[in-house]
Amino acid sequence: MAAVLSLSDGYGIRLMLRDPTVTLDTALTAIRRHVSAALGLPETLPEVQPVTGPWPADR
Template identity: 85%
Template sequence: MADAVRRGIASGEFTPADVDELCTLVLSLSDGYGIRLMLRDPTVTLDGALTAIWRQVAAELGLPEDMPVE
């Protein structure tokens, strides 16, 4: 993930960010939401988790807040 972020920053697609800090944040959020999803927490949905994680990434890298659609 770090290499992809570094390439995006180098190409100008992303705004500069602390790559190591961002990767730690994304992995921590993914782990936290993943555990809650595996435990079937009724207050957490996959879509909600993905949206919350994307918003953090988007804010850090200067991307649109709306998650891309496949």
């Protein structure tokens, strides 16, 4: 898991410094791929449908 932390830190620094070769999407994809592999999960996330109203009265 230390590799995932290092990867996250590295991408975070590159994004803060506005490295033109790194976008938020590419960073998130790379991090998600490594986290998924470390946890034994599929690389892709399921599509989530947006929630629409009407909302319950208690919200």
